[in-house]
Amino acid sequence: MSPEKVIQKIKKAGLKGRGGAEFPTALKWEMVRKVKAEKKYLIANGSEGEPKVFKDEFILKTHPFELIEGIKIAQETIKAAKAYLYLRKDFFQKYKKKLEKIIKEKNLPIIIFKKQGGYLCGEETTLVESLEGRRLEPRSRPPYPSEKGLWDCPTLINNVETLYYVSRIINNNYQGERLYSISGGDHPGVYELSADLSLKQVLKKTGNWPNFKFFVQVGGGASGEILLTRELNQTGSGLGAIIIYPEDKTNPVSLMKKWIDFFIQENCGKCSPCREGVYRLKELLSQKNPDQEIIKDLLFLLEKSSFCPFGKAMAQPFSSLIKKVGIFNKNK
Amino acid sequence: MLQSFYIKINKKRFKARFSETILEVAQRNNIFIPTLCYHSDLKVKENCRICLVKIKGEKELKTSCSVKVKPGMEIFTDTPEIKKLRKLNLELIFTQHSQECHDCVWFSRCQLLDLTKKYQADTSRFSNRKEKRPVYKFDSALIYDSKKCIDCRNCVEVCQNQGVGFLELKGQGADIRVVPSEDKNKDCVYCGQCLIHCPAGSFEGVGEFEEVETPLKQKGKKVIFQFAPAVRTSLGEEFGFPLRTPLTGKLIAGIKSLGVDKVFDVSLGADFTTMEEAKELITKLEDKRKLPLMTSCCPAWVKYIEFYYPEFIPYLTSVRSPHIILGGLIKTYWAQREKINPQDIFVVSVMPCVAKKYEITRPELKIKGLKPVDYVLTTRGLAQLFRKYKVDLNKIKPLQADHPLGYHSGAGIIYGATGGVMESALRTTQAMLNEKEISKIEFKKVRGMKGVKRALVKIKGKSLKIGVVNGLGFAKEILEKLKENPDLFDYLEVMACPGGCIGGGGQPIPTSKKIRNKRAQGLYQLDKKRTIRTAHQNPVIKEVYRDFLKNKKTAHYLCHTHYSRKFKKGLNILPPGQY
Numbered sequence: 001m002s003p004e005k006v007i008q009k010i011k012k013a014g015l016k017g018r019g020g021a022e023f024p025t026a027l028k029w030e031m032v033r034k035v036k037a038e039k040k041y042l043i044a045n046g047s048e049g050e051p052k053v054f055k056d057e058f059i060l061k062t063h064p065f066e067l068i069e070g071i072k073i074a075q076e077t078i079k080a081a082k083a084y085l086y087l088r089k090d091f092f093q094k095y096k097k098k099l100e101k102i103i104k105e106k107n108l109p110i111i112i113f114k115k116q117g118g119y120l121c122g123e124e125t126t127l128v129e130s131l132e133g134r135r136l137e138p139r140s141r142p143p144y145p146s147e148k149g150l151w152d153c154p155t156l157i158n159n160v161e162t163l164y165y166v167s168r169i170i171n172n173n174y175q176g177e178r179l180y181s182i183s184g185g186d187h188p189g190v191y192e193l194s195a196d197l198s199l200k201q202v203l204k205k206t207g208n209w210p211n212f213k214f215f216v217q218v219g220g221g222a223s224g225e226i227l228l229t230r231e232l233n234q235t236g237s238g239l240g241a242i243i244i245y246p247e248d249k250t251n252p253v254s255l256m257k258k259w260i261d262f263f264i265q266e267n268c269g270k271c272s273p274c275r276e277g278v279y280r281l282k283e284l285l286s287q288k289n290p291d292q293e294i295i296k297d298l299l300f301l302l303e304k305s306s307f308c309p310f311g312k313a314m315a316q317p318f319s320s321l322i323k324k325v326g327i328f329n330k331n332k
Numbered sequence: 333m334l335q336s337f338y339i340k341i342n343k344k345r346f347k348a349r350f351s352e353t354i355l356e357v358a359q360r361n362n363i364f365i366p367t368l369c370y371h372s373d374l375k376v377k378e379n380c381r382i383c384l385v386k387i388k389g390e391k392e393l394k395t396s397c398s399v400k401v402k403p404g405m406e407i408f409t410d411t412p413e414i415k416k417l418r419k420l421n422l423e424l425i426f427t428q429h430s431q432e433c434h435d436c437v438w439f440s441r442c443q444l445l446d447l448t449k450k451y452q453a454d455t456s457r458f459s460n461r462k463e464k465r466p467v468y469k470f471d472s473a474l475i476y477d478s479k480k481c482i483d484c485r486n487c488v489e490v491c492q493n494q495g496v497g498f499l500e501l502k503g504q505g506a507d508i509r510v511v512p513s514e515d516k517n518k519d520c521v522y523c524g525q526c527l528i529h530c531p532a533g534s535f536e537g538v539g540e541f542e543e544v545e546t547p548l549k550q551k552g553k554k555v556i557f558q559f560a561p562a563v564r565t566s567l568g569e570e571f572g573f574p575l576r577t578p579l580t581g582k583l584i585a586g587i588k589s590l591g592v593d594k595v596f597d598v599s600l601g602a603d604f605t606t607m608e609e610a611k612e613l614i615t616k617l618e619d620k621r622k623l624p625l626m627t628s629c630c631p632a633w634v635k636y637i638e639f640y641y642p643e644f645i646p647y648l649t650s651v652r653s654p655h656i657i658l659g660g661l662i663k664t665y666w667a668q669r670e671k672i673n674p675q676d677i678f679v680v681s682v683m684p685c686v687a688k689k690y691e692i693t694r695p696e697l698k699i700k701g702l703k704p705v706d707y708v709l710t711t712r713g714l715a716q717l718f719r720k721y722k723v724d725l726n727k728i729k730p731l732q733a734d735h736p737l738g739y740h741s742g743a744g745i746i747y748g749a750t751g752g753v754m755e756s757a758l759r760t761t762q763a764m765l766n767e768k769e770i771s772k773i774e775f776k777k778v779r780g781m782k783g784v785k786r787a788l789v790k791i792k793g794k795s796l797k798i799g800v801v802n803g804l805g806f807a808k809e810i811l812e813k814l815k816e817n818p819d820l821f822d823y824l825e826v827m828a829c830p831g832g833c834i835g836g837g838g839q840p841i842p843t844s845k846k847i848r849n850k851r852a853q854g855l856y857q858l859d860k861k862r863t864i865r866t867a868h869q870n871p872v873i874k875e876v877y878r879d880f881l882k883n884k885k886t887a888h889y890l891c892h893t894h895y896s897r898k899f900k901k902g903l904n905i906l907p908p909g910q911y
Contacts (some may be wrong), residue, residue, distance in 0.1 A: 135501070139376055140398055153793045267505030273796050275483065276424035279506035280458055294457060301420040304393060304413070312392075 003033060003077040006063065006170060013169045018178065019045060019122065019159035020054075020238045021309065022309075028156065031146040032078045035154040042075050042083040043150065045127060046091060048161040049119030051262060052221025053177035053241045056088070059164050060095045068102045070163030073170055076093040078156050083110045085130060085160075086121070090220045097209055098185070107139075117224070119266035123310050124149075124157045126268070136306035137268045180236055182208050184244030195268040199242060200232040214248040219329060222262045226320035257285050257315055273301045274311035281318075295322070336405040339898040342410065349495075352572045353762055354396035355383060366418065366447050368425065368531045368814075369399045369484035372844045374493075375560060375831070378482055379885075380449070385409050393417070415483065422453040428462050429532050430479035435540065437712055439570075443531055444482075447660050456705055461506075463757060468512055469904040471689040472538050473522035474837075476512065480534040483508055487526035487535065494525055494804040494828065495635070502592050508629045514905055523632040523804060523828040524686035524837015537686040537838060540713040540718070547678040548591050556662055557587045557683040558596040558737075562748030562833040563711050565854030566684065569629040569840040570715035571725050575847060576854030581730020587682075587714075588731055596662065596737035598681065598746030601654030602756065603867035604661075605629060605742055607877070608651040609753075610760040610867075613823060617794070624799075624814070624821040627753050629653040631691035632828035634895060636804060641811050642897040650892040654747060655681040656697055658737060659704030662891045665880045667736060674700070680707045682714045684748065684836035687828070692764060696893055710838030718809055741870045742859035749852035750802040750832035751785060753780035755826040758789060758798070759866045765792040773865050779856070781849060783832060784810065786821075797822045804828040 001009075011026035033042060044067070059067055073084045085099065092114040103110045117136040121127045123138035123317035128150050149155025160167075161179055168174040178195040182188055185208030193202055199218060203209040218226040219238025227234075236242065245255070260282045269275045275300045282297075285289040295318070303315035321327065339348045341363055348357045353376075358365050376398045384393040393414065394865065396407075408414070426448055436442060448455055465478040488510055491499040498520045499514050527535035547553045568577040584595045609627070615624040628634050628648045637644050652660070659681065663674040680739040681688060685708075691697075692705045709717070719726065732738065737828035743756035762772065770831045777787035778800045785800040799821040801807050807826055829835040831848030834855065842883055864870055881887040 088729060136504075140376065163433065165515055264505060269503070269505045269508035271381055272425050272483070273421055275506055275508065280424065281463065283458070297420050301417055301424075305384055305417050305421060307378055307381065 001170065004080075006073060006077045008261075009168060010169055013165075013297060014176070015162065015174075016238065017159060017304070018161035019124075019157075020163070020239065020314055025158070025162055028146065029074065029077060032154050032156040035147055035156045039151075039153045040078055040080045040082040041150040041153055041155040042071065042078065043127060043131070043155060043157045044074075044083065044085045044126075044163050045122070046085060046087045047121045047127065047136055048088055048091070049122050049266070050220035050222050050239060050241070052181060052183050052217075052243050053239045054181045055192050055240060056160050057091055058150065058179060058181075059160050060087075060091055060099070063164050064095070064099055064102055066164050066167040067160055068099065068106065068108065068110070069165040069170075070165070072106070072108055073166055074156060074158065074163060075109070075296075077259050080156065081109070083108075084150075085110055085112045086115060086127060086131065087112060092185075102106055108274075110164070119262070120268055120310070123308055127307075128155065129156065130295050132317045135268075137270045138310075150269060179240050180206070181239070181241040182206060183241070183242075184216075184246075185210060196235060197231045199227070199236055202236065202242065203232070203244075208244065210244055210246070214244050215247060216242070216245065217243040217317060222259050222266075223310070223316060226314050228324050247325075252321055252325050253285065256318060256321065256327065257282075260285055262312055271305075271307035271311060274306045274308075274314065277286050277302045277306075278314070292322075339401050339403070339405040339407065341407045348401040348405075349351055350400070352401050352407075352839065354385060354387075354394075354399050354401055357401055358396065358409065362729075363409060366443070366450075367397060368447075368482065369486060371486055371529050371531075373529065373620065374486055374489050375572055376602050379487060380425065380482070382418055382425075384414060385419060386411050386414060390546070391404070416446070419451040419453045421593075422448050422451055423455060423457050425482050426453060426455045426828075427458040427460055429482050430460055430462060430477070432480070435536070435716070436895055437527060437536050438533045439712075439716065441841070442533070456899075461637045462529070462605050462622050465509070465908040466672040466906075469538065469906055470512070470520040470522060471690050471901075472693045472905075473686045474520065474524060474527065475536050475538055475906075476526070477534050477536070478509060478511070480532050481510055482532045482534075484531060485509070485510070486529040486531065489523045490529045491619040494521075494523055495806075495808045496523075496804065499526060512904070517899050519898070521635040521639070522687035522690045522837070525829060527686065527837050527844045528841055529837065530834075537710050537713065538689055539707075541709060541717045544707055544709055544713075544717065546679055552676055554677045555591070555680065556594045556596060556599070556677060557592045557680045557682060558598050558658055558662070559583060559587070559714075560598040560655060560684055560748065561602060561745045562684040562831060562839070562851065563714070563853060564835060564858070565748075565851045566839050567711055567715060568725070569847070570712065571718075573725070575850035578854055578856075579725065579859055580858075581732065583714075583726050584733055585728045585731040586718055586725055589723055589728065590717065590721055592680075593639075594723035594734040594737075596658060596733075596746075597733045597740050598655045598658055598683075599747065599839075600737055600870070600872060601656075601658030601661075602629075602685060602744035602747040603741050603870050604657045604751075604871050604876075605651050605654045606756045606760050606867035608657075608872060608887070609649050609757050609765055611653060612765060613757065613761055617796075617822065621820075623818070624824045629747070629753055630827050630829075630833075631687040633683070633804065633807070633826045635687070635860075635898060636807065638863075638898040639900075640808075644811060644814075645897065648895055649728050650894060650895050652697065652891055653688075653691065654744075655677045655683065656704050656893075657891050660699045661876065661880075662673070663699055663702055663704060664738065664890065665876060674702055678707070679705045680709055681705045682709050682711065684711050684833045684839045685829075686710060688838070694893075699890065712838060712840060714838070715900065726882065735844075736776045736872050736875065739870065740871045741873075742862035742865035742868050743867050744863070745855050745858050748833045748855050749779070749783070750827050750830075751775075751800045751825065752829075752832060754778045754798060754800050754823065754853070756867060757823070758791075760868045763866060763868055778825070781845065781852075799824045801826040802832065803830040820857045833856075
């Protein structure tokens with residue numbers, strides 16, 4: 001199949017990136033393909049760093065052939081000299097052998113790379129820095145990785161789920177599915193269902209609709225937005241995680257502390273709003289009666305002025321939790 | 333192709349060019365956008381987020397330091413949202429910085445303070461989170477107070493650019509810290525470029541002005557000040573004079589008003605250095621194996637060689653740096669002349685440099701057991717002293733430097749700019765070899781801000797391969813090339829600081845390419861105005877050589893030194909309270 005046809009097919013299927021940003025896959029491929037360069041690279045991102053997201057591992061475990069095929073298709077389409085399959089440390093240990101066997105059998109120029117950092121490497125340019133052996137920090141954009149990525153060559157970076165669905169699309173075996181990582185319900189796990197389903201339908205179909213009062217966090221277990229029961233007619237988003245929290249048993253402040261501990265751990269330190277803001281949020285949340293006004297200010301600053309998409313997205317869970325669930329009236 | 337076009341900033345139209353950033357266009361048109369981590373010498377990092385602006389049609393705010401302008405772009409620099417974000421961000425940045433404003437290198441020009449006022453940041457909203465961070469001392473030259481660091485990383489980058497890499501970034505998140513390297517193969521050379529590029533005043537020279545006050549009050553002490561070439565066209569910046577204003581006379585008068593006995597001019601010291609260096613060059617030209625001759629006026633460069641490239645030590649000229657020679661002459665020649673016990677003389681050098689603070693501690697420089705120079709005050713330090721004693725440079729009547737060690741040639745002045753040592757030495761070498769009066773004064777090929785300048789100079793039928801390295805960052809490449817091909821140069825000048833001494837670590841901040849250029853221009857103009865523009869024609873030089881340095885041994889003792897390989901000492905962390 002010609003590269004144009006491959007891209008056309010992906011476009012027709014309406015596939016969007018499953019790494020969180022939901023950028024149209026065909027467009028991304030087209031951008032890298034169009035750039036004139038001696039060398040191009042492909043990076044398949046299987047670094048799954050966000051809490052409560054399990055879908056990358058699900059693919060590595062159950063669909064390695066499709067994944068490798070997806071990588072191969074992408075590589076041929078953009079004419080990448082090399083592809084890196086970037087894996088979280090534990091995934092690298094668990095699946096390296098199996099994947100290498102497939103790669104070897106098909107004699108493909110794919111290198112499996114052990115992830116250096118944590119959550120941070122989910123950000124594309126940080127991932128590139130990590131591959132180049134540098135400090136784990138995002139790069140300035142522009143230039144975008146599609147123009148100057150790995151070793152300053154045009155680089156296509158796709159999540160492993162995206163590439164898995166590429167192979168399904170090319171094999172005419174895709175009906176608009178996505179992967180949902182569901183936790184906190186009666187039947188936690190990874191489910192493959194239509195991306196068009198509402199969150200409510202997903203929870204019901206998988207037997208996870210609780211019989212108690214609850215709210216959910218969707219996208220990822222740290223940066224995902226909080227949605228109330230009445231808001232579940234929308235479809236899934238981001239990384240596709242749905243986390244159920246029982247309203248009675250969840251202490252919003254504890255929840256925020258959990259998030260903030262994660263963001264403290266996974267903070268690169270580059271820009272002041274995120275570095276200082278997160279530090280001060282943690283400080284505030286450990287106080288008995290934190291000043292809500294300051295918390296709101298910090299979240300506003302994070303969202304509007306952080307350097308990278310991670311810093312910007314960080315405000316979302318806090319802001320939505322405060323707005324929808326309220327935190328301090330229940331903290332008694 | 334259209335080269336320029338219009339953009340709108342805050343609803344006003346401005347001409348802009350394709351390669352420019354929003355910040356550059358704004359600064360060119362005097363539109364204020366606050367910056368902290370931005371420095372025109374360095375890469376754009378977008379770390380501090382203070383320069384965020386709104387671009388019409390763009391969802392997110394953008395950093396004006398990084399975004400290039402496009403035709404028709406409409407920019408807003410000060411919307412209520414931006415103001416609020418700046419206020420909040422400043423509250424965070426400010427509380428990771430321990431204030432110590434009274435002796436800060438930024439003094440009255442602190443951007444942090446100005447911005448907190450401008451945006452009404454409430455700096456009491458958070459507690460200072462860096463209170464317990466350590467203070468480091470880099471030998472006798474620099475103090476790095478990590479309590480003040482705002483994590484912008486300018487120092488790390490500039491230290492890297494200097495080819496030193498002593499300052500490193502460690503840790504992650506809020507625990508990120510700039511630390512001196514523990515690697516035994518990396519050491520500070522005291523150039524002070526970190527200080528010049530730090531927006532938060534985390535670096536300062538050791539001591540600064542307080543220690544000068546004691547000898548001034550001591551009875552029976554003769555306090556002698558001598559000031560470096562570069563100081564005269566930069567000091568004015570501390571007091572709001574236009575760039576490159578020469579303040580020689582006012583500077584001397586100001587120093588005198590502090591109760592100083594005599595003020596001499598290091599430019600005369602430079603003339604001595606030129607004389608000795610020209611002689612050494614001529615001798616070494618006879619034996620090509622001893623070439624290239626490398627300058628050694630810059631103590632940071634000397635330390636760099638001694639630490640990083642000791643194999644090149646034999647190539648460094650043994651001639652002492654200008655203020656060390658003059659200091660030595662003050663305590664011998666002048667002391668004898670004035671019948672003063674040299675032990676009663678306290679020599680203070682006002683230098684554009686912090687490495688000079690380290691240089692004066694080198695034991696091999698002692699003259700009859702005495703340090704030629706007792707104290708080094710930076711240009712900034714002198715300004716602080718002037719402010720403390722309310723010396724008003726606007727009103728003060730200019731004075732001339734004292735006789736006889738105040739008289740100098742034009743060649744002595746241009747020592748303060750990159751290429752100046754080379755040019756001065758060439759003027760005199762040419763004359764020494766030609767025996768008649770020289771024909772050429774200006775060697776324009778060695779001037780200017782290029783990193784490496786190369787030229788062929790014809791002297792007495794021979795062509796001399798000369799090189800000028802402007803900024804230590806370019807030295808490594810040249811030294812590596814010299815290892816392979818020692819014939820590459822016959823004579824090499826290296827100055828650690830970009831622009832030479834006028835861009836030194838002791839100079840007023842801010843310093844930028846534009847400012848360095850102006851300071852250098854000021855020096856070249858002063859040179860042009862001098863009737864005597866070569867060292868060997870300086871009557872004081874003639875007199876001192878005739879009366880005092882007549883035997884070679886004395887001349888060698890006072891004007892030459894030696895070098896040795898340096899090893900890294902342990903890190904010096906100052907205990908709390910001692911600083």
